[in-house]
Amino acid sequence: MSALDRAAGRNRWIDRLGWAALTLAAVVMVLPLLWTVGLSLKANGELLRDTASVFRMPYTLENYGSILARPAVFRWLANSLVVSLCTTAGVLVLSSLAGYGFARLEFPGRKWLFALVLFGLAVPEQSVIITRHQLFSALHLHNTYPGLVLPGLAAPFGVFLMTQYFKAIPAELDEAAMLDGASRRQVFWKVLLPLTLPAQATLGIFTFLSSWNDYWWPLISATRSEMFTLTVGVASSQINFAQTSGLGFLMAQAVFASAPILVVYVFFQKYIVRAVSGAAVR
Amino acid sequence: MACVRLDHLSKSFGSAAVLDNIRLDIAPGEFIAFLGPSGCGKSTLLRMIAGLETVETGQIHIGERRVDPLPPGDRGVAMVFQHYALYPHMTIFENMAFGLRNAKVPKAEIEARVAEAARILEIERLLQSKPGQLSGGQRQRVAIGRAIVKKPDLFLFDEPLSNLDAALRMRTRLELAQLRRRVQATMILVTHDQVEAMTLADRIVVMSERRIQQVGTPMEIYARPANRFVATFVGSPPMSFLDVTLDAGAGGLARATLPGGASFNTDVPLAVLPTSPTWRLGLRAEGVKVVAPGSGLINAQVEFVERLGDRTLVYLRLADGSAITAEDAGTSRAAMGDRVGLTLDGAVHLFDAEDRAHYGPAPAEGQP
Numbered sequence: 335m336s337a338l339d340r341a342a343g344r345n346r347w348i349d350r351l352g353w354a355a356l357t358l359a360a361v362v363m364v365l366p367l368l369w370t371v372g373l374s375l376k377a378n379g380e381l382l383r384d385t386a387s388v389f390r391m392p393y394t395l396e397n398y399g400s401i402l403a404r405p406a407v408f409r410w411l412a413n414s415l416v417v418s419l420c421t422t423a424g425v426l427v428l429s430s431l432a433g434y435g436f437a438r439l440e441f442p443g444r445k446w447l448f449a450l451v452l453f454g455l456a457v458p459e460q461s462v463i464i465t466r467h468q469l470f471s472a473l474h475l476h477n478t479y480p481g482l483v484l485p486g487l488a489a490p491f492g493v494f495l496m497t498q499y500f501k502a503i504p505a506e507l508d509e510a511a512m513l514d515g516a517s518r519r520q521v522f523w524k525v526l527l528p529l530t531l532p533a534q535a536t537l538g539i540f541t542f543l544s545s546w547n548d549y550w551w552p553l554i555s556a557t558r559s560e561m562f563t564l565t566v567g568v569a570s571s572q573i574n575f576a577q578t579s580g581l582g583f584l585m586a587q588a589v590f591a592s593a594p595i596l597v598v599y600v601f602f603q604k605y606i607v608r609a610v611s612g613a614a615v616r
Numbered sequence: 617m618a619c620v621r622l623d624h625l626s627k628s629f630g631s632a633a634v635l636d637n638i639r640l641d642i643a644p645g646e647f648i649a650f651l652g653p654s655g656c657g658k659s660t661l662l663r664m665i666a667g668l669e670t671v672e673t674g675q676i677h678i679g680e681r682r683v684d685p686l687p688p689g690d691r692g693v694a695m696v697f698q699h700y701a702l703y704p705h706m707t708i709f710e711n712m713a714f715g716l717r718n719a720k721v722p723k724a725e726i727e728a729r730v731a732e733a734a735r736i737l738e739i740e741r742l743l744q745s746k747p748g749q750l751s752g753g754q755r756q757r758v759a760i761g762r763a764i765v766k767k768p769d770l771f772l773f774d775e776p777l778s779n780l781d782a783a784l785r786m787r788t789r790l791e792l793a794q795l796r797r798r799v800q801a802t803m804i805l806v807t808h809d810q811v812e813a814m815t816l817a818d819r820i821v822v823m824s825e826r827r828i829q830q831v832g833t834p835m836e837i838y839a840r841p842a843n844r845f846v847a848t849f850v851g852s853p854p855m856s857f858l859d860v861t862l863d864a865g866a867g868g869l870a871r872a873t874l875p876g877g878a879s880f881n882t883d884v885p886l887a888v889l890p891t892s893p894t895w896r897l898g899l900r901a902e903g904v905k906v907v908a909p910g911s912g913l914i915n916a917q918v919e920f921v922e923r924l925g926d927r928t929l930v931y932l933r934l935a936d937g938s939a940i941t942a943e944d945a946g947t948s949r950a951a952m953g954d955r956v957g958l959t960l961d962g963a964v965h966l967f968d969a970e971d972r973a974h975y976g977p978a979p980a981e982g983q984p
Contacts, residue, residue, distance in 0.1 A: 506701035509668050514715030514762075515689030524714075528705045 374398070374585035381581045397586035407590070409560055410567035415594070416479055417552070417563055418545040421486035425541045426534055429489055433496025433530075434522055438508065448497070454490035459550070467554055477561045482552055486545050492537050499533040500526065535605040539598065546595060564591045617644040617800055618679035618692070618769035620665070625674035627660060634660050636826040638674070647796055647803045649817035653849065654808060656823040659774060662806045666695050666772050678770055689718065694763035695772040699779065700755045702747035702762070709743040712762045719766075726765075733761040736798060753784045760792075764799060771803040777812060789815060810850050814838070822846045839963060840978075844971035847898050853929055855965065856904070856940040860897045862886065862966075869976075870966070872897055875936035878913045882964040883976040892968035903962015904942035906930055906950055912957025916940060918950050932958070 372388040373381060374397055380387045401407050435441075436448050466485060475481035503526060511521045552563040562570060568587045599606065620642040627635040635657045642648050650658035663669040665676055667688030676684040683691045694715075702711050709730055716726045734740045737757040747755055756776065763771055776792070777785045793816055796803060807813050813820045814834040822829045822837060822845075830842040841847035847855045858874055863886075865871025865879075870886040872895070873879040909915055916932035919939075928948035932940050942958060944950055966974045 504699065504701065506697045506699055507703065509666075509688070510695070510697060510701035510762075511703070511714070512668070512688045513666060513693065513695050514766075515718035516714075520718065525703055 370585045370588055373582055374589050376582045378580045378582045385581070397580075397582045398590070400583055401586055401590055406559060406562075406567065407564075407587070410562045410564045411594075413479075413482075413556075413562060413567075414546055414564040417482045417486075418542050420479065420483045421545040422538050422542045424483065424487045425489045425492045426538055428487060429492030429496040429537060430527065430530065430534070432493040433498075433500045434526065436493070436497040437500030438505075451490045451493050454488070455494065463550070463554065470555060476555050477558050481555045482561070482563065485551055486541070486548070489541065492541065495533055495537055496530065499530050503529055532605070532608070535602065536608070539602050539606055542598060543595060617802055619644045619677075620770060620802060620804075621675075621677040622661075622665070623675040623677070625661070625664065625671060625676070627657075627664060627669065627672050633826055635664075638828060640821060640828065640831065642802060642804070645800060645802055647805070647816060647818045649805045649807055649813035649820045650823055651807055651810060651813040651820050651850070652823035652829075657826050658806050658808075658821075658823045661823075662695075662772055662774055662804060665691075665770070665804065666693055667691050689715075692769040693772055694766045694768035694770075695774065696756075696759045696763050696776045698775040700747075700759040702755055702758055704747055707744050707746055708739065708750075708758050708761075711747065711758060712765050715762065715766050729765045729767075730761075733764040736764065736795070737761050752780055753788065756780065756788060760795065764795075768801060771799075771801050773803065773805040775807055776805070777807075778809070792816060810852070814850075820850075822849065824849070840973070840975055841898075841965065842973055844896070844898070844967050844973070847965060847967070847973065851900060853901050853941050855898045855900055857896045857898055857967070858934070858938055858940065860895050860966075862889065862895050872964075872966075874914055875934060875938065876914050880913060880960065882966065884964065884966055884974060885976065888976075889966070889974055890968060892970075894969045896967040898965030898967055898973070899940065899960060900962050901929060901941045901943040903960060904940060905959045905961065906942050906944045906948065907957040907959055909955045909957050912959045914958050916956060916958055918952055918954040918956060921948070921950055921952060923948075930956075932956070 369388070373385065375393040375395070376388055377392075377394050377396060432451075436444065436451075470476050470481050470484075475484070507525055507529075508521050511525045516524065547565065548563070549565045549569070552566045553569075556562050556566060559567070559570070568591050571584075571587065620640075622638050622640040622642075625635055625638040626633070638661060650661060652658045660669055664671055664684075665678075667683070667686065671684040674684075675682055678692060681692075702708075703714065706714065712730045712733060713726050716729065721729075730743070731740070734743055737760060739754065739757050739761060742750060742754060742758070747758065750758065756779075759776070773792075777788055780788055789812060796816070805812065805816060814837075817834060819831060819833055820837050821831050824845050830837060830846045832840075832842075837846060837850050841850060841855075844857070860872040860874055862870045862872055865881040865886075867881075868885050868887060870882045870884050870889060871879055872882055874897075905912075914934060916934050918930055919933050920931040922929040922931070923946070926946045928944040928946060928950065930942045930944050930948065930950045932942060934940060940958070950956060964976075968974065
């Protein structure tokens with residue numbers, strides 16, 4: 335066996351080890367999900383006796399039937415959709431406009447303002463939640479859609495991402511469009527904005543997911559059941575996890591709540607992988 | 617076609633002045649090249665004409681209109697950018713139609729004009745492609761096409777050939793010259809490449825240090841550079857300079873005496889020359905010939921030989937240490953270290969202490 339063959343053999347082993355590690359990691363990630371789905375397909379009474387019954391027949395869809403029988407769940411689902419979609423749309427519009435402004439317009443205090451935005455990245459939500467609660471109370475915004483959406487619109491990361499993206503687009507394109515008789519609005523709308531679509535996709539997906547999964551602010555702001563988002567609603571129906579009698583039902587709710595996320599992942603997998611690997615930002 | 621008048625233009629970025637009192641008249645249909653080293657302000661001047669840079673003092677007229685207060689789209693100019701600046705998300709057709717759509721040109725006419733430009737530039741098959749699918753040369757054509765369809769009064773080219781490889785650059789240069797015959801418009805080209813300027817332009821505007829150094833036809837610029845900068849910048853290899861002293865020679869012409877004591881008669885009457893503490897003689901390589909040692913006007917030592925095939929450039933040093941470049945035949949036998957003689961038989965350029973050039977009477981038309 336030559337040295338080259340030995341090296342190739344060693345590489346093959348490194349490859350196999352890598353695959354094994356990745357497979358293990360994937361299993362560790364997937365098992366709880368499978369466990370959740372499995373439990374959701376079992377009768378509650380059976381699970382009370384022994385959760386290991388998940389490995390045995392019979393399976394049932396009765397827990398999902400119970401969800402559909404509770405109209406509140408649909409209300410929460412609708413709330414989550416409204417809040418997530420509005421937040422996503424709002425963040426995309428505001429971040430694009432702000433990003434364009436920071437990247438292309440000269441105005442006094444631009445650098446300071448941008449530094450202030452970046453500073454916002456470092457402020458944890460926890461540190462402002464009391465003031466925000468008081469503010470929204472005073473404005474009577476609790477238990478309203480604006481109350482749930484508005485805090486999410488302050489998105490320093492979005493502004494930062496879009497600013498960097500606009501900066502990466504050569505200014506020659508703006509100039510060519512201006513010579514082609516385009517107004518500033520047309521330059522933004524017809525030339526620059528279409529070029530930021532990859533960044534918009536990245537930002538949109540992340541915003542939608544984080545908004546959908548948000549638990550803390552809706553828990554504080556939405557105190558009336560009909561304004562619950564899905565996360566808060568599902569949590570409200572499990573009084574005490576350890577003593578719940580409806581484990582299968584609880585799991586069915588969890589699956590139901592994450593189904594839209596799953597759909598987003600399936601449809602936007604390409605963008606999500608690119609976004610996470612940083613390839614979307616040139 | 618429109619004339620262009622640049623009237624006392626000045627410009628600075630912050631405290632750094634980039635253009636200083638630029639005055640220039642361009643005739644309708646003329647092809648002008650702004651030639652100069654990087655940082656001389658030529659691109660800024662072009663961008664001011666386009667409307668991409670503001671004008672601080674002075675005025676710009678295109679045709680009868682004063683355009684410096686107008687936005688770029690209203691000036692009747694089209695520009696071909698150095699990096700083409702095609703819209704990546706649009707097809708080639710849309711790229712070329714974009715400006716016409718903004719100008720509310722009827723759809724049928726847009727299609728006709730784009731088709732016509734595509735035919736001239738032989739890019740008809742590319743109309744439905746995106747810029748990313750095109751080669752550099754094809755993108756260049758599209759960029760030119762985007763300018764042509766607008767039927768502008770004035771074409772502006774910002775170093776349009778600098779991104780092409782050498783062979784393609786030469787071909788595109790020829791095509792640009794041919795295009796110019798077909799498209800009747802005034803054109804301004806910015807370049808740092810003297811060959812581009814010499815081959816394409818009717819007149820060259822040589823710029824340096826924020827100012828116009830000289831305006832003239834390519835042969836005027838080459839044969840009678842106005843100062844030492846122009847003499848050095850235009851022409852390859854650059855002009856050589858020797859310190860000389862002047863006195864009265866035969867027929868009232870100035871006689872130049874070289875450092876070694878050798879002297880010869882110039883064609884410049886001494887009477888037209890100002891007084892200057894020092895004088896320099898400028899020599900193009902083709903005016904300096906290599907001969908056997910002792911048989912020329914001066915002797916020199918060969919320092920380096922560059923063989924270009926059809927001719928040979930011989931870099932020499934005189935006894936007093938000054939450098940001079942001579943041109944020899946392609947079959948030259950000059951070798952490093954050789955001692956050779958030199959004859960000077962080219963046109964004479966005399967530069968005073970302030971680097972201004974002085975010449976004898978202007979030659980007859982067509983004989984620079």
